[in-house]
Amino acid sequence: MVDLPEARLADHRGPVRPEVLIVGSGPIGSAFARVVADLRPATEILMVDAGPVVTTPPGMHVKNIPGERERLVAQVRSQGPSWSEADIARAAALIGKPPSGADPRPGTGYLDPEAAAVADPRFAVAAALSTVVGGMGAHWTCACPYPAGRELPPFVPGKEWEPALHRARELLAVTQEAFPPTLQGEAVRRALSGEFDAGLPDGRKVQPMPLACTVLPGGARRWTGADTVLGTLPTDPAASFTLLPETLCRGLVVEEGRVRYAVLEDRATGGRWTVSPDLVLVAADGLRTPQLLWASGIRPKALGHYLNDHIQVMAGVQLDPALVSAVAAERSLNGHPGGRQTEDALVGVHWIPYSDEHPFHGQLMHLDLSPMPLGEGPVRDQRHVIGMGHFVPKDIRFDDRLVFSEAETDEYGMPRIRWRYELTEADLAGIEGAKHLQGRVARALGGFAAGREPSLMPNGSSLHYQGTYRMGARDDGASVCDRHARVWGLENLFLGGNGLIPTATAGNPTLTSVAHAVRTARAAVDRLAAARPMTVDG
Numbered sequence: 001m002v003d004l005p006e007a008r009l010a011d012h013r014g015p016v017r018p019e020v021l022i023v024g025s026g027p028i029g030s031a032f033a034r035v036v037a038d039l040r041p042a043t044e045i046l047m048v049d050a051g052p053v054v055t056t057p058p059g060m061h062v063k064n065i066p067g068e069r070e071r072l073v074a075q076v077r078s079q080g081p082s083w084s085e086a087d088i089a090r091a092a093a094l095i096g097k098p099p100s101g102a103d104p105r106p107g108t109g110y111l112d113p114e115a116a117a118v119a120d121p122r123f124a125v126a127a128a129l130s131t132v133v134g135g136m137g138a139h140w141t142c143a144c145p146y147p148a149g150r151e152l153p154p155f156v157p158g159k160e161w162e163p164a165l166h167r168a169r170e171l172l173a174v175t176q177e178a179f180p181p182t183l184q185g186e187a188v189r190r191a192l193s194g195e196f197d198a199g200l201p202d203g204r205k206v207q208p209m210p211l212a213c214t215v216l217p218g219g220a221r222r223w224t225g226a227d228t229v230l231g232t233l234p235t236d237p238a239a240s241f242t243l244l245p246e247t248l249c250r251g252l253v254v255e256e257g258r259v260r261y262a263v264l265e266d267r268a269t270g271g272r273w274t275v276s277p278d279l280v281l282v283a284a285d286g287l288r289t290p291q292l293l294w295a296s297g298i299r300p301k302a303l304g305h306y307l308n309d310h311i312q313v314m315a316g317v318q319l320d321p322a323l324v325s326a327v328a329a330e331r332s333l334n335g336h337p338g339g340r341q342t343e344d345a346l347v348g349v350h351w352i353p354y355s356d357e358h359p360f361h362g363q364l365m366h367l368d369l370s371p372m373p374l375g376e377g378p379v380r381d382q383r384h385v386i387g388m389g390h391f392v393p394k395d396i397r398f399d400d401r402l403v404f405s406e407a408e409t410d411e412y413g414m415p416r417i418r419w420r421y422e423l424t425e426a427d428l429a430g431i432e433g434a435k436h437l438q439g440r441v442a443r444a445l446g447g448f449a450a451g452r453e454p455s456l457m458p459n460g461s462s463l464h465y466q467g468t469y470r471m472g473a474r475d476d477g478a479s480v481c482d483r484h485a486r487v488w489g490l491e492n493l494f495l496g497g498n499g500l501i502p503t504a505t506a507g508n509p510t511l512t513s514v515a516h517a518v519r520t521a522r523a524a525v526d527r528l529a530a531a532r533p534m535t536v537d538g
Helices: 027-039 068-077 085-093 158-172 183-199 226-230 285-295 321-333 425-445 510-531
Strands: 020-023 044-048 211-215 221-223 240-244 247-255 258-266 272-275 279-282 311-318 349-352 361-366 385-392 401-409 415-420 493-495
Touching: 020 027, 027 044, 027 158, 027 226, 027 510, 044 247, 068 085, 158 226, 158 510, 183 321, 183 349, 183 425, 247 285, 279 285, 279 510, 285 401, 285 415, 311 425, 361 425, 385 425, 493 510
Parallel strands: 020 044, 020 279, 044 240, 279 493
Antiparallel strands: 211 221, 247 258, 258 272, 311 385, 349 361, 361 385, 401 415
């Protein structure tokens, strides 16, 4: 339960009575702030994050940092509160190497290092966290596939969903033109289309991956982070927006069906104080959002249950030069130029979309763009190795869950989280299906690269932790919040993030979660307007 400070208003920073408190500064929390401010200008918003500011502007994607050492420092500082120069040197030595039981993906720290070290990927738990202003928006792949079919909850009507999805694309700056056309990219697209398109529905055939990035003059790319989503809000003199980094929300105190105040802690000094917002929007990721609720005594039956992490199968393919030569010859015959040969756009990022008829999500990209290096074996030509990943929907079960300790705490003093998760027979069948698809891709493109045959990644590797505070159509014990993400039984507590998603999905969930955040923020603003009407002068 919440450990209250002796003096409620002692040691406080920022507004004591904001209209809106947002816990978490990643893409979801930033979407909350942006939509609220757009719909209700001058709303006093306080955003807190337990992590530090590691970029200028705050919340920027670390791939936009030009210097390698500066980028490494930003990644290491995102991994948790304890870091040193030795960690930076270690991170430098691991560049280009795949995650291991000892070393997670850059910018993250393992939830349970001992569980991550288990040799068998079916039982290892590679769940990881990033603690930084901007959240995983500082480190993500920026892949934004559009959800479809059974990925979408049936209780969200299309007339509500489509505008929210459109706004989410705008906030994330999603484009399918992040990479210019190249001979290699065209060769890959043609081969994939020839292999798969006949079996894919209209609108869900092979196509460029929608990516959250902005193409700058000259062709450079600026990858979307939380700063993109916030826009000018942090610097707008007319806005009432405050961001407090290294500020932990330790608990929420509930009285008479609403959150009356939140307990905040300055990570630097340990000083605690409370704030009394009209609305609380929590977007602290799929692990720490339910952790905060549990620590606060808010414990619906479904909290932490229905844990849904994408099953991930990775491989590497050696592109057959003959496919590229065929495209070049055709272009030459037709009088077209040969195409750009830029080093970072040899392939681009290709998408084989999920559909109910094809229940897998596939993405292929130049090896340097892959979120996880696929191995260290020799290859004939690194420029022509394509990283390939397939996500498999999880067989969702109540028993796949997070367990919160009554006695043990993590490095932030919050209840320790343990992961209880198993692959079912249906999951194992899905893994075999993904490996079969990767065999088809490899045959179409030129074969698997040496040492990069399909491999199952450990549980938690995708970092897409869904379902842990799932929304539902009714308060029947199988969900934590309603279809607008308001926690059942509490009038002013709303949630955001991947943990809301109640369905078995295959595609990267960030775009989906931002779209739900748009819906939630609009519903929250309606509730705020009723509770605190705006004055005539705004």
